[in-house]
Amino acid sequence: MAREILxxxxxxxxxxxxLLNWLKQPGDQVQPGxxxxxxxxxxxxxxxxxxxxxxxxxxKGQPGDALTVGSVIxxxxxxxxxxxxxxxxxxxxxxxxxPAAEKQTNGAATAEAEAVDAPPAPPTxxxxxxxxxxxxxxxxxxxxARRIAAERGIDLRQVRGSGPAGRIVKSDIEGYVAPxxxxxxxxxxxxxxxxxxxxxxxxLPQGPDVEIIDVTRLRSRIATRMIQSKxxxxxxxxxxxxxxxxxxxxxxxxxxxxxxxxxxTVNDLIIKAAGLTLVDFPNLNTHFYGDKLVRYKRINxxxxxxxxxxxxxxxxxxxxxxxxxGVIARRNKEMIGRAREGKVKPEDxxxxxxxxxxxGAYDVEHFLAIINPPEAAILAVxxxxxxxxxxxxxxxxxxxxxxxxISVDHRVSDGAEGxxxxxxxxxxxxxxxxxxx
Amino acid sequence: MAERNMSMRDALRIALHxxxxxxxxxxxxxxxxxxxxxxxxxxxxxxxxxxESRVKDTPISEMAIAGAAVGAAMAGLRPVAEIxxxxxxxxxxxxxxxxxxxxxxxxDGQFKVPMVVRSATGWGMQATASHSQTPEPIFAHFPGxxxxxxxxxxxxxxxxxAAIRDDNxxxxxxxxxxxxxxxxxxxxxxxxxxxxxxxxxxxxxHVTLVAYGRGVEWALQAADQLEKDGVRAxxxxxxxxxxxxxxxxxxxxxxxxxxxxxxxxxPHFSFGSEIAAQIQEQMFDYMDAPIKxxxxxxxxxxFAHDIELMALPNAQKVVDAVKEIL
Numbered sequence: 001m002a003r004e005i006l007x008x009x010x011x012x013x014x015x016x017x018x019l020l021n022w023l024k025q026p027g028d029q030v031q032p033g034x035x036x037x038x039x040x041x042x043x044x045x046x047x048x049x050x051x052x053x054x055x056x057x058x059x060k061g062q063p064g065d066a067l068t069v070g071s072v073i074x075x076x077x078x079x080x081x082x083x084x085x086x087x088x089x090x091x092x093x094x095x096x097x098x099p100a101a102e103k104q105t106n107g108a109a110t111a112e113a114e115a116v117d118a119p120p121a122p123p124t125x126x127x128x129x130x131x132x133x134x135x136x137x138x139x140x141x142x143x144x145a146r147r148i149a150a151e152r153g154i155d156l157r158q159v160r161g162s163g164p165a166g167r168i169v170k171s172d173i174e175g176y177v178a179p180x181x182x183x184x185x186x187x188x189x190x191x192x193x194x195x196x197x198x199x200x201x202x203x204l205p206q207g208p209d210v211e212i213i214d215v216t217r218l219r220s221r222i223a224t225r226m227i228q229s230k231x232x233x234x235x236x237x238x239x240x241x242x243x244x245x246x247x248x249x250x251x252x253x254x255x256x257x258x259x260x261x262x263x264x265t266v267n268d269l270i271i272k273a274a275g276l277t278l279v280d281f282p283n284l285n286t287h288f289y290g291d292k293l294v295r296y297k298r299i300n301x302x303x304x305x306x307x308x309x310x311x312x313x314x315x316x317x318x319x320x321x322x323x324x325x326g327v328i329a330r331r332n333k334e335m336i337g338r339a340r341e342g343k344v345k346p347e348d349x350x351x352x353x354x355x356x357x358x359x360g361a362y363d364v365e366h367f368l369a370i371i372n373p374p375e376a377a378i379l380a381v382x383x384x385x386x387x388x389x390x391x392x393x394x395x396x397x398x399x400x401x402x403x404x405x406i407s408v409d410h411r412v413s414d415g416a417e418g419x420x421x422x423x424x425x426x427x428x429x430x431x432x433x434x435x436x437x
Numbered sequence: 438m439a440e441r442n443m444s445m446r447d448a449l450r451i452a453l454h455x456x457x458x459x460x461x462x463x464x465x466x467x468x469x470x471x472x473x474x475x476x477x478x479x480x481x482x483x484x485x486x487x488x489e490s491r492v493k494d495t496p497i498s499e500m501a502i503a504g505a506a507v508g509a510a511m512a513g514l515r516p517v518a519e520i521x522x523x524x525x526x527x528x529x530x531x532x533x534x535x536x537x538x539x540x541x542x543x544x545d546g547q548f549k550v551p552m553v554v555r556s557a558t559g560w561g562m563q564a565t566a567s568h569s570q571t572p573e574p575i576f577a578h579f580p581g582x583x584x585x586x587x588x589x590x591x592x593x594x595x596x597x598x599a600a601i602r603d604d605n606x607x608x609x610x611x612x613x614x615x616x617x618x619x620x621x622x623x624x625x626x627x628x629x630x631x632x633x634x635x636x637x638x639x640x641x642x643h644v645t646l647v648a649y650g651r652g653v654e655w656a657l658q659a660a661d662q663l664e665k666d667g668v669r670a671x672x673x674x675x676x677x678x679x680x681x682x683x684x685x686x687x688x689x690x691x692x693x694x695x696x697x698x699x700x701x702x703x704p705h706f707s708f709g710s711e712i713a714a715q716i717q718e719q720m721f722d723y724m725d726a727p728i729k730x731x732x733x734x735x736x737x738x739x740f741a742h743d744i745e746l747m748a749l750p751n752a753q754k755v756v757d758a759v760k761e762i763l
């Protein structure tokens with residue numbers, strides 16, 4: 001009996017992935033869990049496992065195709081069996097636009113990153129609400145609101161819902177005023193025009209002096225997120241300088257006892273300190289959802305990792321408050337390695353409640369990080385540097401100092417709490433034995 | 438023609454009286470309907486006017502009352518059988534559902550069953566769990582028997598006369614709490630409200646309140662309250678649970694896109710469930726909010742009066758439900 005292979009969802013907010021290549025061919029025998037394809041999502045290159053074993057009868061799609069989550073990407077069965085007629089498509093496929101059609105619509109959430117080779121279309125304004133996969137098209141709207149919106153060609157993602165729990169209701173559609181249309185001048189056909197919210201700066205420069213590079217999905221995603229954050233999240237910043245001599249000494253001492261593959265980095269210690277501090281500041285371990293605050297009981301620290309080919313990715317150290325520094329260090333090393341090789345697992349990327357960005361390796365004084373919404377705060381860590389200090393006996397000596405800045409969403413928290421967080425964090429860094437308890 | 442203000446009890450009495458005057462085959466029967474003038478006094482003085490041949494006291498056996506009515510109807514009379522409260526009609530279920538409702542169909546029309554079972558319904562009078570039920574939706578489950586429940590004196594007269602004149606069995610329930618409530622009733626002895634015709638009791642354009650029987654009273658009170666907040670509620674009185682006339686509900690819902698169903702009865706497999714199901718099937722593209730139901734709580738009714746009232750619907754619960762979906 002032939003069975004359909006469905007495109008799995010390999011990340012909480014993944015709606016589709018671009019097929020990079022098939023790792024199996026029709027006729028190949030597979031076991032449950034075998035990797036049949038590699039796809040690129042907004043975030044990473046991900047391996048697609050097959051759920052059941054058998055002989056691959058058919059694989060649908062060429063490298064470069066966008067595969068919608070839940071769509072049929074192949075069939076599997078017994079050797080010699082033929083693939084079922086295409087009419088027997090999975091219901092979920094019928095409910096969603098086919099990948100080809102999707103490229104030309106402005107509606108699907110994924111169109112942001114897909115519009116690279118789409119026909120000229122007005123730039124899509126920033127959606128007013130985050131898509132929620134629980135609802136049709138990711139939008140909570142009443143049936144009549146949907147119908148009228150469809151009749152009038154209104155993009156529901158642009159409408160603010162005034163009904164119970166943010167539902168878009170009829171009056172929201174009737175009262176909706178479309179944003180003014182852009183002033184003509186569609187970009188030339190060949191122009192890469194990622195539909196991220198932003199500006200076009202007139203005609204695209206051309207000629208021998210410039211190189212035109214397509215915006216990758218990852219870059220596009222970062223751009224959308226960061227615009228969202230900078231436009232919508234009122235940041236404030238608190239910077240604190242701290243003595244790192246004890247921290248660096250502790251690290252040397254620990255690593256003396258550890259084999260190379262288990263060595264602890266300064267960043268691992270900082271992440272542990274950031275997480276332990278959050279235990280006392282649950283309000284900063286909170287995500288902002290408009291009229292609701294989501295306070296997380298787990299403390300999962302996102303670690304911003306720069307990727308070798310540009311871009312960055314947040315891998316997530318889970319439950320850092322409850323996890324020993326040795327385990328944190330080992331997991332971080334594995335996750336960061338996978339991220340840099342483009343082999344990150346979906347679970348590496350999920351569940352971040354608070355982020356740490358550390359540019360200490362680049363000899364920076366200090367810097368300010370942009371909050372990764374809906375998180376409430378991010379910590380920016382500068383380089384630990386030798387500086388002249390006044391010692392306890394009043395004489396001048398050599399100290400080792402690091403500046404750390406927390407960026408906080410002012411909708412969630414206020415300056416005093418940010419400052420108290422930094423005070424506590426500094427105390428942990430300067431008395432690092434507590435990180436080992 | 439002239440109208441007079443009268444209680445629902447009097448309107449029913451006059452309707453019965455007029456039909457007995459008009460048609461010799463109409464007669465009443467039931468526990469204490471003759472010499473005690475009926476438990477709810479709807480047949481007051483009938484025994485003196487029409488005598489024992491047309492006003493019959495029966496044994497205390499609901500099965501016998503309903504069964505005898507089926508036989509009399511098959512034989513060409515038009516019995517109006519009173520079952521003291523609908524809680525006792527469970528004993529007559531076999532006669533009403535297996536016989537009255539099926540005979541015309543199973544005998545291919547050779548026999549008709551032109552009978553009316555009148556029965557008092559409703560709760561809130563400390564009659565305890567087994568005497569405080571409103572199971573008319575259960576009877577409306579079955580094809581072959583009409584089920585009606587008036588919300589006021591005027592409708593009671595027109596609906597009861599239609600029931601008596603119809604050639605099919607009708608379960609006619611009367612809300613005890615509404616018996617004393619007056620409204621203007623036409624004197625016209627041929628004032629008929631056809632079986633299966635719902636009625637718009639109040640116009641509005643923000644939300645449709647659908648009710649029957651006592652639920653209409655709560656819906657109208659809620660509409661008064663809501664109007665103070667600028668919410669105009671439309672009230673549809675279904676009058677008949679079978680046949681169920683959804684035309685006004687659909688018309689109203691197209692305008693309001695929102696609906697709260699008000700019912701005195703229990704929520705499980707209920708009147709409200711049926712209305713909500715039909716709206717979502719037929720009106721899906723007009724829905725702007727979930728359909729809400731205001732029902733009694735899903736419990737046997739408590740005896741203590743304050744707790745009893747907590748278990749029942751009321752106007753405030755209707756207002757709250759409307760505000761939840763606005």
